[in-house]
Amino acid sequence: MKKIVNVFPFEELEEDAQEKLLEKYRYACVDGWDWYQFLLEAQTERLAALGYQDAKINFSGFCSQGDGASFTCRVDVLKWIRANKRTQEFRPLVRALESGTMEIVLDIVRTSYHYSHEMTVNVASPDVYDYTDTRKPMAEEMAQSLPDAVIAMAREEMRKIYRELEDDYNGLTSDESVKDFLAGNEMLFFADGTRFHG
Numbered sequence: 001m002k003k004i005v006n007v008f009p010f011e012e013l014e015e016d017a018q019e020k021l022l023e024k025y026r027y028a029c030v031d032g033w034d035w036y037q038f039l040l041e042a043q044t045e046r047l048a049a050l051g052y053q054d055a056k057i058n059f060s061g062f063c064s065q066g067d068g069a070s071f072t073c074r075v076d077v078l079k080w081i082r083a084n085k086r087t088q089e090f091r092p093l094v095r096a097l098e099s100g101t102m103e104i105v106l107d108i109v110r111t112s113y114h115y116s117h118e119m120t121v122n123v124a125s126p127d128v129y130d131y132t133d134t135r136k137p138m139a140e141e142m143a144q145s146l147p148d149a150v151i152a153m154a155r156e157e158m159r160k161i162y163r164e165l166e167d168d169y170n171g172l173t174s175d176e177s178v179k180d181f182l183a184g185n186e187m188l189f190f191a192d193g194t195r196f197h198g
Contacts, residue, residue, distance in 0.1 A: 010189065022179075030173060055071040059165055070116055
């Protein structure tokens with residue numbers, strides 16, 4: 001004699017069974033795969049356009065003190081100045097860089113490995129190379145003040161990246177995403193919310 005078993009898709013279950021399943025599968029769309037990979041790739045390209053070359057983005061999230069995002073990179077100074085529309089402000093430095101009489105090597109480096117937020121990085125002391133015998137005091141002074149401007153804007157970018165990651169994470173762990181996951185995988189359940197493996 002065959003036993004009849006009643007199984008249901010998620011949407012046909014009672015509310016308490018649905019709630020149980022929403023919590024059980026809450027992180028199904030973020031566990032076991034790099035859900036953030038496309039976002040980080042897009043952000044790395046965007047950062048390169050702003051003068052942050054080969055940025056390595058780190059983050060942690062999303063409910064603990066110390067969570068955040070940061071990146072390390074080499075800064076293309078001339079590109080950074082132009083992309084951030086600061087050419088007028090740094091005019092003597094721009095002239096020296098464009099003419100090739102001065103070069104600046106500027107890196108954003110990690111200063112702490114305990115967390116990933118924007119305060120765990122800083123600009124290393126810049127290496128300034130002057131290729132002429134004629135000193136350019138204004139350009140040199142600007143080269144020394146540049147790190148403060150660079151790190152301030154970089155930290156704004158780090159906060160933006162973290163907000164985007166958090167928004168994606170919250171979307172992927174929302175009730176709607178969990179429901180879509182259950183429906184997309186054609187899962188069936190007994191009335192109490194136990195999964196049917198038929």
